[in-house]
Amino acid sequence: MFVDYYDILRCIGNSVDLISPEVTAHHQQVAYLSYQIGQNMGLDKQACGRLLAAGLLHDIGALSGSERLRLIEEEPFSAGSHAFRSASLLEEAMPLKEQAEIVRYHHLLWENGEGRMYQGRSVPFESHILHLADRVCVKFSRNFNAIEQVPGVFSKIENDIGYRFMPEAVEALKCLKRKDHVWLELMEQDPLDYLPVEHIFSYRTLNVDEILQVTHMLSYIIDFRSHFTATHSAGVAAVAERLGKLFGFSETESKMLIVAGYLHDLGKLSIPNELLEKPTALSDDEFRIIRGHTFYTYRLLGAVRGFETIQKWAAYHHERLDGNGYPFRLNADKIPLGSRIMSVADVFTSISEDRPYRKGMPSEKIRDVLRSMVDAGALCNIVVNVLLDNLNQFIAICRTSQKSEAEAYEKFSAVS
Numbered sequence: 041m042f043v044d045y046y047d048i049l050r051c052i053g054n055s056v057d058l059i060s061p062e063v064t065a066h067h068q069q070v071a072y073l074s075y076q077i078g079q080n081m082g083l084d085k086q087a088c089g090r091l092l093a094a095g096l097l098h099d100i101g102a103l104s105g106s107e108r109l110r111l112i113e114e115e116p117f118s119a120g121s122h123a124f125r126s127a128s129l130l131e132e133a134m135p136l137k138e139q140a141e142i143v144r145y146h147h148l149l150w151e152n153g154e155g156r157m158y159q160g161r162s163v164p165f166e167s168h169i170l171h172l173a174d175r176v177c178v179k180f181s182r183n184f185n186a187i188e189q190v191p192g193v194f195s196k197i198e199n200d201i202g203y204r205f206m207p208e209a210v211e212a213l214k215c216l217k218r219k220d221h222v223w224l225e226l227m228e229q230d231p232l233d234y235l236p237v238e239h240i241f242s243y244r245t246l247n248v249d250e251i252l253q254v255t256h257m258l259s260y261i262i263d264f265r266s267h268f269t270a271t272h273s274a275g276v277a278a279v280a281e282r283l284g285k286l287f288g289f290s291e292t293e294s295k296m297l298i299v300a301g302y303l304h305d306l307g308k309l310s311i312p313n314e315l316l317e318k319p320t321a322l323s324d325d326e327f328r329i330i331r332g333h334t335f336y337t338y339r340l341l342g343a344v345r346g347f348e349t350i351q352k353w354a355a356y357h358h359e360r361l362d363g364n365g366y367p368f369r370l371n372a373d374k375i376p377l378g379s380r381i382m383s384v385a386d387v388f389t390s391i392s393e394d395r396p397y398r399k400g401m402p403s404e405k406i407r408d409v410l411r412s413m414v415d416a417g418a419l420c421n422i423v424v425n426v427l428l429d430n431l432n433q434f435i436a437i438c439r440t441s442q443k444s445e446a447e448a449y450e451k452f453s454a455v456s
């Protein structure tokens with residue numbers, strides 16, 4: 041299994057942008073403008089690639105809608121800021137590690153060159169380009185014509201040259217001022233569609249182990265928004281992998297099940313934190329909002345070439361064998377074994393975990409719930425039987441995987 045590095049980067053940026061519909065396509069915008077500035081500074085292909093990647097990843101540590109809205113304001117640079125949290129997430133995944141330093145300092149002031157260093161460490165110059173691109177992007181409003189806003193945005197930037205922004209980057213930005221297409225493209229739904237970027241990464245691909253690392257990191261972004269779900273996806277991934285093995289899945293297929301487990305709730309990034317953390321049972325209206333998450337999982341994973349099977353396994357986890365599931369209301373013959381495994385792993389993991397409105401269930405109760413969901417036409421009888429035949433083993437697998445995730449969550453929380 042190989043996937044395109046650039047597809048994954050875009051998927052991460054687009055996923056995180058679901059958290060705040062008010063600032064749509066922010067990661068793509070910042071990536072687009074950073075790249076354009078880099079090009080105008082005469083940077084080489086590698087540096088432009090780093091800028092593009094860092095732009096797509098820079099705010100991944102800002103995990104709530106309100107925190108993301110605050111990003112529109114300039115946040116004072118501090119060790120506890122979202123930039124540091126974004127960097128600590130990126131350090132978890134080898135293929136993204138090279139962006140961590142750039143992202144960590146993307147709010148550091150230039151201060152007439154002082155910003156080349158921070159506490160004795162040298163700061164990548166790309167951080168200052170990212171900073172400028174980020175501040176320019178948030179000054180544009182979707183409610184007005186893009187070109188009309190250009191003079192006003194530039195006059196605001198002008199006051200901060202040297203103090204806030206690196207002069208060479210601003211010079212390069214000024215070269216773009218009269219290129220109308222840049223500002224029109226910037227305000228499009230997918231600004232990156234307008235850049236010939238695939239040659240920059242030379243069709244770089246990620247192998248299966250790199251995919252596991254990157255998607256594991258992405259599961260942190262999905263889960264760490266609430267301490268109730270902080271270890272959920274890892275639990276689902278571990279349970280699904282074991283179920284797959286018992287059904288004779290190959291080594292690669294088992295790894296694909298882990299990836300699907302990590303990403304099955306990717307679309308939950310569209311759900312406001314208040315709902316994820318609500319201390320009482322959800323109302324019908326709130327549940328309707330929750331139901332959208334599998335649709336977004338489907339859409340986001342559909343953009344990653346090579347993830348076609350994983351997309352189905354992940355996004356069908358709330359389909360039911362009786363055809364009454366969501367979002368597609370698929371009939372049983374359209375629900376593959378991988379998706380059935382994912383559904384069972386998801387229910388099993390969820391009912392074992394504490395939720396804001398109830399405690400995790402003991403094993404007898406778990407048996408009753410899974411059986412009744414088979415009887416009701418929701419879950420696959422064969423998969424549930426395999427799990428219940430090995431129930432203690434599955435409880436142990438779930439606990440072990442979640443223990444290490446809980447430690448990662450502690451570590452992440454300590455950065456903030």
Ligand SMILES: [Fe+2]
Nearest residue numbers: 098099111174
């Ligand atoms: Fe940003």
Ligand SMILES: [Fe+2]
Nearest residue numbers: 304305357358
């Ligand atoms: Fe779900």
Ligand SMILES: [Fe+2]
Nearest residue numbers: 272304305386
């Ligand atoms: Fe789930």
